[in-house]
Amino acid sequence: MRSAADRETAPAQGAAGWYEAADEPELVEHGAVTGLAVTGQGEPGGAAYNESAGALYAVMGALGAPMVPLEGRWWVEDARSPFEVPREEWRWHLFLRLPDGTATIDAARAEVCSGLPAAARVQHVSYTDGRCVQVLHLGPYSDEPASLARMESLMKAEGLVPHGLHHEVYLSDPREEDPAKMRTILRQPVR
Template sequence: MTWYEAAEKPEIAEFDPVSGLAVTGRGEPGGAAYGASVGALYAVMGALGAPMVPLEGRWWVEDERSPFEVPRDEWWWHLFLRLPDGADGVGEAVEQVRPGVPAAARVQHVTFAEGRCVQMLHRGPYADEPASLAEMAALMAAEGLAVNGLHHEIYLSDPSEQDPGKMRTILRQPVR
């Protein structure tokens, strides 16, 4: 199993720790803070000369309600771009792009480990994700697994894709 692959039905997978560039923020996906953070990540990645990879997001809400009941401008996120093994010089790259991209000051080099996960490839618009998440929850219940971390999405489609039917997103949930 590789980081950027998932089956079209829920499956259990195991992942080693990964490192990359990250920005933490709050706000609507596609909103101003989100857009500035994505731009900063890609600017630093470019300054590093690292290969471009799909954007990822780990999401949560600080509310007892379902995330789908919480206004999107109250959603929290860790945006992430995976770096190749052994990449360094992040601090220098941040300083290089910071004059033109002030949000680069918030970019950090992080490592995180999800370990055991339930995941699947979601095809279609983000608005249809609840059906895929329900399939994942059913597998978790059948296997006696519990959530053990933040909801994780890997955006495999080009962000400028206009046809929602062509969108592909890996949905991943750490479990124990």
């Protein structure tokens, strides 16, 4: 493995690069992106999560924007490892990236609010991950700890520490039942 002095961070990635990652952990740079977000708490796939994801997709549809993969930024408010914290205590920002130049979401949010009250919580936000370690995780979410350990090894070898929320980009449908078809980008901002 190359040292931090020898390894270069891949250049900032545009829209296409946002949804790409290598099978091995790598250092990349991601600039600012804007999109729709909802913040909440609860287990992945639980009622609050599903209601929030549905609200995001409804507002995205009302905007007439192209559908993109769902993303999640995750954390726990606990000193323990997230894997030791009950999943109903997990916190998240669910996110759908908008095309560059989307000015406002107010009309689209108002359009869907009457039929979907959770849409009132949808916000137009910007995120900047900056320098990250990322990897393409193949397989079920329950196998993510092995991919995260590989990312942690690269961070340790490069003298990097986490600097921001754990970020996941769900390239396959989160409801996919065949583990062989599941593809998720795991991304950790670092410094």
